[in-house]
Amino acid sequence: MPDDPIASVEPITAAAEIVDRSERIVVLTGAGISTDSGLPDFRGPNGLWTKNPEAEKASDIRYYVSDPEVRRTNWKLRAEGRLWANVAPNDGHRALLPLQTRGVLDTLVTQNVDELHQRAGIDPDTVVEIHGTTRKAGCLSCDYRTDMDTVLDRVRSGEPDPACPQCGGLLKSATISFGQALVAEDLQRAQDAADRCDCLLAIGTSLTVNPIATIVPRARRHGAALVIVNGEPTPFDSIADVVVRGSISHVLPEIIGSSAR
Numbered sequence: 203m204p205d206d207p208i209a210s211v212e213p214i215t216a217a218a219e220i221v222d223r224s225e226r227i228v229v230l231t232g233a234g235i236s237t238d239s240g241l242p243d244f245r246g247p248n249g250l251w252t253k254n255p256e257a258e259k260a261s262d263i264r265y266y267v268s269d270p271e272v273r274r275t276n277w278k279l280r281a282e283g284r285l286w287a288n289v290a291p292n293d294g295h296r297a298l299l300p301l302q303t304r305g306v307l308d309t310l311v312t313q314n315v316d317e318l319h320q321r322a323g324i325d326p327d328t329v330v331e332i333h334g335t336t337r338k339a340g341c342l343s344c345d346y347r348t349d350m351d352t353v354l355d356r357v358r359s360g361e362p363d364p365a366c367p368q369c370g371g372l373l374k375s376a377t378i379s380f381g382q383a384l385v386a387e388d389l390q391r392a393q394d395a396a397d398r399c400d401c402l403l404a405i406g407t408s409l410t411v412n413p414i415a416t417i418v419p420r421a422r423r424h425g426a427a428l429v430i431v432n433g434e435p436t437p438f439d440s441i442a443d444v445v446v447r448g449s450i451s452h453v454l455p456e457i458i459g460s461s462a463r
């Protein structure tokens with residue numbers, strides 16, 4: 203970075219200049235863009251898993267499949283709104299909308315499972331939910347898939363561990379649990395987008411979760427500019443054109459808002 207003249211100007215301005223001149227942008231987002239919506243993290247003092255160790259067990263497919271008690275606790279917490287409270291998009295999510303309006307948002311790859319990008323107005327067809335979504339549920343044995351609320355209504359009506367209406371199999375939120383493989387076509391979409399983009403914007407992600415983090419060096423190898431916006435250092439800061447630190451919901455509107463001028 204020291205040899206790059208762009209590094210000598212203020213990072214937000216430098217990032218805005220890159221975004222402004224880019225025509226095919228891939229955005230990769232992580233938990234950091236949703237924390238300002240009040241979504242708790244997992245392992246912090248008030249983390250989901252710190253307060254509900256059973257919920258962490260439920261995120262491991264082995265426990266979930268083998269232990270009915272883990273499933274019952276998980277459905278109960280969800281039905282009571284204690285796992286993912288009803289949260290709304292924040293300024294960080296909304297800050298991405300001008301990219302869509304300008305027609306330069308190629309693909310938005312998110313590690314989040316909260317659907318807040320879509321709720322903020324991003325076209326669902328543009329979004330790759332690489333770790334799935336908590337807003338839907340599916341059967342582990344067949345192709346049954348439904349809205350989470352449909353399953354939670356059954357839980358609230360007295361079914362503690364509702365079974366698949368098609369095959370009797372186990373239902374689970376449509377998220378990728380530990381021990382579960384990513385959806386191959388989702389990963390392929392993300393990789394293809396990384397190969398063809400001229401700018402990759404990584405926002406609110408530690409870039410330590412593989413394999414999705416590998417689209418960052420992949421995009422770089424294919425010649426894309428790399429902008430990282432995150433509160434903490436990432437393993438790819440050294441190959442980024444610009445690294446911006448700070449609150450996502452504050453700095454992102456400055457980076458993208460100013461690019462729309």
Ligand SMILES: [Zn+2]
Pocket residue numbers: 341342343344345346366367368369370371
């Ligand atoms: Zn089924």
